[in-house]
Amino acid sequence: MTDTSIRTNDHRVTSVERESTDEETREDETVCPECGGDLVTESGETVCEECGLVVDEDNVDRGPEWRAFDSKEKDEKSRVGAPTTKMMHDEGLSTNIGWQDKDAYGNTLSSRQRQKMQRLRTWNERFRTRDSQERNLKQALGEIDRMASALGLPENVRETASVIYRRALEEDLLPGRSIEGVATSSLYAAARQAGTPRSIDEVANVSRIDDQEFKRTYRYVVRELGLEVKPADPESYVGRFASELDISDEAERRAHELLRNAKDEGVHSGKSPVGLAAAAVYAAPLLTNEQITQREVSEVADISEVTIRNRYKELLEADGTIAPA
Numbered sequence: 001m002t003d004t005s006i007r008t009n010d011h012r013v014t015s016v017e018r019e020s021t022d023e024e025t026r027e028d029e030t031v032c033p034e035c036g037g038d039l040v041t042e043s044g045e046t047v048c049e050e051c052g053l054v055v056d057e058d059n060v061d062r063g064p065e066w067r068a069f070d071s072k073e074k075d076e077k078s079r080v081g082a083p084t085t086k087m088m089h090d091e092g093l094s095t096n097i098g099w100q101d102k103d104a105y106g107n108t109l110s111s112r113q114r115q116k117m118q119r120l121r122t123w124n125e126r127f128r129t130r131d132s133q134e135r136n137l138k139q140a141l142g143e144i145d146r147m148a149s150a151l152g153l154p155e156n157v158r159e160t161a162s163v164i165y166r167r168a169l170e171e172d173l174l175p176g177r178s179i180e181g182v183a184t185s186s187l188y189a190a191a192r193q194a195g196t197p198r199s200i201d202e203v204a205n206v207s208r209i210d211d212q213e214f215k216r217t218y219r220y221v222v223r224e225l226g227l228e229v230k231p232a233d234p235e236s237y238v239g240r241f242a243s244e245l246d247i248s249d250e251a252e253r254r255a256h257e258l259l260r261n262a263k264d265e266g267v268h269s270g271k272s273p274v275g276l277a278a279a280a281v282y283a284a285p286l287l288t289n290e291q292i293t294q295r296e297v298s299e300v301a302d303i304s305e306v307t308i309r310n311r312y313k314e315l316l317e318a319d320g321t322i323a324p325a
Contacts, residue, residue, distance in 0.1 A: 234268060237273065254287055278301035283316060
């Protein structure tokens, strides 16, 4: 019994020592032996970020063996397909037969081959959308992409909108509501979450549904999916308005200052963020001796001149600035 316990204890000690040795080895592999800095692996070499010491070389470089200097050259040399994306109903994993009636060498197909390829395209499309849910998803994602392009929204917003719509479809929120309504609501919510909001009027103008259906569906989707959508910040509209009106950087900074002062004074409470942003973009150029009219701002922000005038006075009062003549 005594010999067995001794051997067991020795085994435990050996295991502990081995684990501590492995931990020290792992630490040594990530720390520079010269200065103790962090190590990074680039182009098959392990290099210290601090002193530049090459710790290891001739590692396996898992990147491409070719170089490209622009996006066109990269696409031509790449030998892999596009990454998966939620913006396509099949996530980009299915095969797509091109519409050109030419072979791999660029030669025109014969009439018999063209007829055969057309039939293959038809069956390929049927297999890609085999049931009603996939057809629904394909139509909705196409609608999201169309509206996002019209609104100038980035790709990350489109991806988020696609995920929101998929969740709505999985949780059976579509019955009784139109595909366009849920798609528009998903895009509007995604834009708000990403910090690149668009006004309700802007989204409604590019949508195929009316304002009332859009607002009602949006409230329903947010409530049922439990989406966390913060109130829109007026400052998030300033950059886009300033770019379209081509005002100076100084005026844009002044517009941000006006809105921050208004938030400190509580003026923004209960007010439309688009109206406040439009008023700030109108007031700031005037305070920096630039020429701008209420009509120009009204057309860009898609808001009435009366609202701009009312918010303009409130912003100047909160800032303690006298309105320019």
